[in-house]
Structures are given as C-alpha cells and as structure tokens.
Amino acid sequence: MQGLTKKQQAILDYMKGFVAQHSYWPSIRDIxxxxxxxxxxxxxxHLQALERKGVLQRIPGAARAYKIAPEATVDTPETVIRYEGPNEEAENLESLPLMGSIAAGFPDYTESTGAVASMQAAIPAGSRRRPPQSFALRVRGDSMIDADIHDGDTVVIEPGVAKHGDIVAALIDGETTLKRLIKQGNKTYLKAENQNYPELYPVTELVIQGIAKSVLKQI
Amino acid sequence: MQGLTKKQQAILDYMKGFVAQHSYWPSIRDIxxxxxxxxxxxxxxHLQALERKGVLQRIPGAARAYKIAPEATVDTPETVIRYEGPNEEAENLESLPLMGSIAAGFPDYTESTGAVASMQAAIPAGSRRRPPQSFALRVRGDSMIDADIHDGDTVVIEPGVAKHGDIVAALIDGETTLKRLIKQGNKTYLKAENQNYPELYPVTELVIQGIAKSVLKQI
DNA sequence: TTGCATAGTGAACGGATGTTCAATGAAAGT
DNA sequence: ACTTTCATTGAACATCCGTTCACTATGCAA
Structure with a gap:
C-alpha cells in the first residue's frame, strides 16, 4: 500500500480537475x-490501480461515475456539512461529503507523498437554492492561521468565480491548497495568511476549485 | 421563463440529492x-424542459453529465449542519428543526423566535455511532468571544452528559444560552468567555440541552 | 376550434462507454 | 534466470445510456 505512481497521480489530478471544472466525471476516453x-x-x-490503492472508487458498469475515497489516515469523525432550505424533504437534502484534506501550506515535499495523495477536488452538483456545488475539505497546515483557519478545521468550498481577496482552494502541483487570492493588475498571486510564510506566491496557471465560504471548527 | 412544474422540481431535486450522495450524476434510467x-x-x-428553463445544462451524448446553472436570486443562506457517515443513503436521514437562536450573552433581550425558525439540522437516522441527536443554533451576542465563538456563528449541539469545561447550551429563564460549564465541588457555574462579563454565573437548577461540539463560521 | 406546452407510453436505434482477451516490453525484486 | 508488477497496444465485446420516432391525452390560452 505505497504511494501512487507519477502517472497515477497525474491521472487522479486530471480527474479531480475535470470534475471541479465540469461538475461531472471524465469518461475513460476523455482521460x-x-x-x-x-x-x-x-x-x-490505471483506474484499477487507483482503486486498488484505495484512493478512488469505481462504480462498475456506470459511466462517468466515481467516488474519491475518504482519507484513510487518522482523523476525527467524518464530518459532513450540509446546506438546506427550510421545510425540505430528506431526499431533497444535499450533503457535502468530506473530500479529503487540503493543505493550507504550500506544497513542500520534505515529507513523503503518501499523506498528500488522497485529496479530492470538487464534485458535486449543487443546490439551486443555495450553494451551487459545494464540498467540504479538512484543513492541514498552518498557513492560514491569520485568517483564523487552523489545522484540523473543515472548510466549505463553493465553486464560483473568485474575486480579489477571496480565500480559494487552488490546485498547485497536484495538491489542493488554501490561499487568499490576490489580483494586481493582470497578475495573480496566492497569499498565505501567516506572517512566517512568504507574502505572495506568483502563479501563472491556476486551477481554482472553489471559494472558501465558511469554516467548521471542532471545539 | 416561468417557474418549474412540481414534477420538474422534484426531478431536479432528486438529481441534486443524488449527486450530493454519490458524487456522480444519475442516469436517465436512474431517474x-x-x-x-x-x-x-x-x-x-423533463430534462429537456429543465434545460429549456435554464436551470439545468445537459451535455449531449455524454452519460451522467450535467451542469446546474447558478442561481440568480440572492437570499440569505439557510445554513444547516449535518453529521453523516461515509457512504450513507439519503433515505436513512432524518432532519430535525432548529431550535432557534442561542444567546451567547446572558438573557437580557426579549425577542421573539420567529426570525430563526426555519433552519434545520439533519442527522443520520440509523447511525447511533455518531451524534445521537444533533441540532444547530445560530449564536447571538458576544459573551463567548474569548472561546472564538462570535455573533452570527452557528454551533452544533449534541445532547449528552456535560463535563466540567464543556461549552454547553443551557436553558436559563426560558432562553437557551451558550456558556462554559464550571463545576467546583458540588457547585455548578456557567461562565461567559468574555472579560467584560461576570466571571461565574451560579446556577442551582440547570437544564443542559447539549454540548457544543463545533462551530460553523461564515468567512 | 385550433393550437401549444405539459405529461406520458412503448419500442427501437446507435453511439458512448466500461470491460475483457491476447500479447509485448521494461523495470524491479527474488 | 525467473517471477512479478507496471505500462501499454490493439481489437473486440456487451451494454449502458442518450436519443429519436410514433402515438395518446390533458389543460390552457388565443
């Protein structure tokens, strides 16, 4: 049960990005x-390998149907956040599966890759009523502590057009990170909210998976 | 561009719920x-009708591939918190109405409960292993700001036996308040986490509605 | 009445898509 | 050297699934 191959990781990342962008999964031929x-x-x-390694779940026979396995590593209960309107039927309710963890620090590979492997991007479709397509991510790292987002917190991510100043979940080097989006002229930066981290992180190609709308903190 | 038919709405809701649960879209035959x-x-x-009315976008030829148009109308987010285990079916869920708002200050305002009546908290019906019965409350007041619980936050309350040091939702003078529970010997106090408030609030008869387990903060 | 949108049945077509079989080669561990 | 795992090709299969055609029926507005 070791880490993923480079190509397996690339395929997984592509699938995550695809889903974040399109709101539905890619077909095998898309990949x-x-x-x-x-x-x-x-x-x-490769998909079989990803499933064998526990990071992806296929639904046999169904087209464009996958699940990202929740993180197997030690963590607190699988909290799920849900948006709902008043007087709604249980079947109409939407839950936001906890997709995995999100790195609040910039990807530094001083540690092994295994821990980072099982991230997930967006999925879901959303509620017409409230959040278009939301999902929850558990925060790892401390780069956003000045924004009052700490390690272990759970953030609710909503896809959408990110504005300057938004806290976004962005895909960097195959890993989803939580940063504040800074736009200066035609340049875009990602900024960590931690005095100990470099101020701005310039990015050219940026995949924004969504905007952080709320934080769930364990007391 | 009139509204949706009852059945169209039902189908749309079902699709949203399906995606939220499974992370992929239902097929036509699923519906x-x-x-x-x-x-x-x-x-x-019906899918054609939904697309014609602009609430759903189909991807012709692609299986289980849809997009949901972002909602145009803007209203207050009806945030709801829900606990759920992985791979849970929606049919097993039940929802409980929110109790109202909770005063984080000591009861001093006389306000009706009408405004906050429509929130709901949902929990899985079957799973006893997670929260037995949880519900969400919106926080009013500032008496818990030193515990990082501010006005407007939403707290998740779980029934249970409160220990010393727990933050509890307690019923005082007919109003639910959020305080830290302090036990000294055989005496019990409620303590506000705000330097401007009196340290201890002695109570003789105490109805504890539950223990605050987590906080949902809007970013 | 005459349309027109909604709502539905029943059957069938055809492409999209997941899946399997056979086979080759490279890398890695035994 | 031998086995295993990984990576990939190529062709074909089975069917899932979106789509279309023909037909019926209801309610509503011009």
Whole structure:
C-alpha cells in the first residue's frame, strides 16, 4: 500500500480537475485523449490501480461515475456539512461529503507523498437554492492561521468565480491548497495568511476549485 | 421563463440529492426508476424542459453529465449542519428543526423566535455511532468571544452528559444560552468567555440541552 | 376550434462507454 | 534466470445510456 505512481497521480489530478471544472466525471476516453494513450485499456489499468490503492472508487458498469475515497489516515469523525432550505424533504437534502484534506501550506515535499495523495477536488452538483456545488475539505497546515483557519478545521468550498481577496482552494502541483487570492493588475498571486510564510506566491496557471465560504471548527 | 412544474422540481431535486450522495450524476434510467416512469422518454422530456428553463445544462451524448446553472436570486443562506457517515443513503436521514437562536450573552433581550425558525439540522437516522441527536443554533451576542465563538456563528449541539469545561447550551429563564460549564465541588457555574462579563454565573437548577461540539463560521 | 406546452407510453436505434482477451516490453525484486 | 508488477497496444465485446420516432391525452390560452 505505497504511494501512487507519477502517472497515477497525474491521472487522479486530471480527474479531480475535470470534475471541479465540469461538475461531472471524465469518461475513460476523455482521460485517454488527455494523456494520448493509444488504448483505453491503459487508462483502465490505471483506474484499477487507483482503486486498488484505495484512493478512488469505481462504480462498475456506470459511466462517468466515481467516488474519491475518504482519507484513510487518522482523523476525527467524518464530518459532513450540509446546506438546506427550510421545510425540505430528506431526499431533497444535499450533503457535502468530506473530500479529503487540503493543505493550507504550500506544497513542500520534505515529507513523503503518501499523506498528500488522497485529496479530492470538487464534485458535486449543487443546490439551486443555495450553494451551487459545494464540498467540504479538512484543513492541514498552518498557513492560514491569520485568517483564523487552523489545522484540523473543515472548510466549505463553493465553486464560483473568485474575486480579489477571496480565500480559494487552488490546485498547485497536484495538491489542493488554501490561499487568499490576490489580483494586481493582470497578475495573480496566492497569499498565505501567516506572517512566517512568504507574502505572495506568483502563479501563472491556476486551477481554482472553489471559494472558501465558511469554516467548521471542532471545539 | 416561468417557474418549474412540481414534477420538474422534484426531478431536479432528486438529481441534486443524488449527486450530493454519490458524487456522480444519475442516469436517465436512474431517474426513471425513482419516479416509476414506464418510459425513459418521460424523463428525457423533463430534462429537456429543465434545460429549456435554464436551470439545468445537459451535455449531449455524454452519460451522467450535467451542469446546474447558478442561481440568480440572492437570499440569505439557510445554513444547516449535518453529521453523516461515509457512504450513507439519503433515505436513512432524518432532519430535525432548529431550535432557534442561542444567546451567547446572558438573557437580557426579549425577542421573539420567529426570525430563526426555519433552519434545520439533519442527522443520520440509523447511525447511533455518531451524534445521537444533533441540532444547530445560530449564536447571538458576544459573551463567548474569548472561546472564538462570535455573533452570527452557528454551533452544533449534541445532547449528552456535560463535563466540567464543556461549552454547553443551557436553558436559563426560558432562553437557551451558550456558556462554559464550571463545576467546583458540588457547585455548578456557567461562565461567559468574555472579560467584560461576570466571571461565574451560579446556577442551582440547570437544564443542559447539549454540548457544543463545533462551530460553523461564515468567512 | 385550433393550437401549444405539459405529461406520458412503448419500442427501437446507435453511439458512448466500461470491460475483457491476447500479447509485448521494461523495470524491479527474488 | 525467473517471477512479478507496471505500462501499454490493439481489437473486440456487451451494454449502458442518450436519443429519436410514433402515438395518446390533458389543460390552457388565443
């Protein structure tokens, strides 16, 4: 049960990004096209590997249907946050599965890759009533403590167009990080809310998975 | 651009709920089965209607692939907190209405409860392993700011036996207040976490509605 | 009445998509 | 050297699933 291969990680990242962008999963042939495989079976094998390693769950026979396995590592209860309108039926309710953890620090690979492997991006569709497509992420790291977001907190992420000053979940080097979005002219930065961290983190290509709307803190 | 039909709304809600639970969209036949249609075309027509009305976007030819149009109307977010185990079915869920708002200050205002009546907290029906019965309360007042609980926050309350040091929702003079429970010998106090408030609030008869387990903060 | 949108049945088509079989080669561990 | 795992090709299969066609029925507005 070791870490993921480079390509497995890349495929997983692509799937996460795809889902975050489209709100539905890619087909095997979508992935095949992206990675220029000559056979769908190449993708199929990787997906099997991802499932065998426990980071992805396939739904046999169903098209564009996957689940990201919740983090197997030690953590507190699988908290789920849900938005709901008044007087709604139970079946109409929406839950935000806890997709995994999010790094609040910049990716530094001093530690092994295993811990970071099982992140998840967005999924879900959303509620017409309130959040369009929301999901919850557990925060790891301390780079946002000045924004009162600490290690172990759970943030609710909503997809949407991020503005200057928003706290966003962004995909950097295959890992989702939580940072404040800074726009200066035509340049974009990600800023950690921690005096001990470098002020601005310039980015050219940026995949924003959503905007942090609220924080759930364990007392 | 009139509103949705009852059935259109129901189908849309079902799709949203399905995605929230499974992290992938339902197929047309999934919907068909749910609503006991004899033909897939019944669903197909409704999906077309939903798309024509602009609330749903189909991706032609792609299976289980949809997008939900962001909602135009703006209203106050009806935030609800919910605990759930992984891989839980929606049918097992039950929702309990929110009790109202909770005063984080000692009872001093005389306010009606009407404004906050419509929130709901939901918990899984079957799973005893997680919170037995949880509910959410919106915090009013500032008496717990030293515990990082501010006005407007939402706290998740779990029934249970409160220990010394727990933050509890207690009923005082007919109003629920949020305080830290202090036990000294055989005496019990409620303590506000605010330097400007009196340290201890002695109580003889105490109705504890639950223990605050987590806080949801709007960013 | 005449439309027109909504709502539905029943059957069928065809493409999209997951899945399997056979086979090759490289890298890594025994 | 031998086995295992990983990575990939190529072709084909089975079916899931979106889509279309033909037809019926209701309620509503012009």
């Amino acid at each position: 095949q096209g992206k990675f220029h495989f000559a056979s769908t079976n190449a993708v199929f094998g | 068909q089965g749910k609503f006991h249609f004899a033909s897939t075309n019944a669903v197909f027509g």
